[in-house]
Amino acid sequence: MSHHIYPLSHYLLLLLPLFFIIVLSAEINNSTCPSYTCGNVTIRYPFWKMDTESPTQFCGYEGFEIKCSDNGEQHNISEITLGGDNYYVQCINYDDKSMLVADYDVSSAVPGPKICPRVNHNISLGTLPLNLSTYSVNLSFHFNCSGCPSFATEIPCLDNNGRKSCLGTSTEETEEWDGYSCYEEVVTAVIDEHKKKSSNFQVDFGSVLEKGFGLQWGRTDECEKCEESDGRCGNHSTTGHICFCSDGTISKNECGGTFIITTLKFQFYPCLSILV
Structure with missing residues (x-):
């Protein structure tokens, strides 16, 4: 051998x-x-809490990190970043895989009344497994327009040097706005039922924005x-x-x-x- x-x-x-x-x-x-509590929001899988779990290792989905912050007047505010913009997380429902969020700049997380809030960016979900919930509806703000079409609502408090600010829905075709020479369009979302219950949307649109909109997540x-x-x-x-x-x-x-x-x-x- x-x-x-x-x-x-x-x-x-x-x-x-x-x-x-x-x-x-x-x-x-x-x-x-692990699970965490931030105010009245429970943060658990597939979400994970920043500053507690290391960004080098975490249990949850990428892009689903939530920051528990303090704005000076309110404590334990849950924030999530979507497309580079911050949103206030009001609730996460793990049973139907949905969450209620609001643009941070026009949310109740920012102290003070929302008499004439200005939405500054579109909702950008990128490749995240998120979709607008069925009980939410898109809104399109059109700023610095020569006028407002009949199907849109003028928001007088956002007018600028004689140029109009108009609020429509995402169902209007782009061509329908072409004749009004709007300088900027921003698309956001609200809960449809809250919008329908508004008796004077020209004035109280801020409170509807503050209540946020729904997102649902799926598996990656x-x-x-x-x-x-x-x-x-x-x-x-x-x-x-x-x-x-x-x-x-x-x-x-x-x-x-x-x-x-x-x-x-x-x-x-x-x-x-x-x-x-």
């Missing part, structure tokens, strides 16, 4: 995968996919295998997507897949705020 003697480099190559797993395990901290493609295997999707700066499993392990893509590390717990709490 012949015996083969391999060089030391050969054995080192065999040990490299094990070395990689050990190093990777050292870099990834154990996580409990990257998290499909993980969630179908009873896991919770997360991210790590070194490995990318990771899967937190209910048995305490962390896998690369799905529970029962490539093992990374152990020890997890899950906590689930109902939404503490309701849509009014």
Whole structure:
């Protein structure tokens, strides 16, 4: 029987995968996919709380981070950033996967009355798995116009040096506004029922904006295998997507897949705020 003697480099190559797993395990901290309370809003999967969970590793969806802030007068204000703009999170309903948000600049999170609020940006959801809820409707603000069409509502307090500010819905075609030489258009959203109940929308549109609008979320493609295997999707700066499993392990893509590390717990709490 012949015996083969391999060089030391050969054995080192065999040990490299094990070395990689050990190093990777050292870099990834154990996580409990925790839940937090910010005011009357519960923050839990697929959302995660900034300043508590590290941006290098978190349990939740990318782009679903919520900041719990203090504006000087109100404490524990939940904020989410969508398309680079801040929104005040009023409620998260985990049963129907919906959330109630308002543009931060015109929300109740900003102290003072909203007599004539100015919406400054469109709603930009990018590639996030978010859609406008069925009980919300788009509104289009048209600023610095030569006049307002008959189907639109003029907002006198936003007029500027004789130029009109008009409020319409997203159903009007762009061509219908062409004759009014508007300098700027901003599309936002409100809850349809609140708009319908407004008796004088020209004056109290600010209170309707303040009540916000609804968004619903769906599953991301990257998290499909993980969630179908009873896991919770997360991210790590070194490995990318990771899967937190209910048995305490962390896998690369799905529970029962490539093992990374152990020890997890899950906590689930109902939404503490309701849509009014």
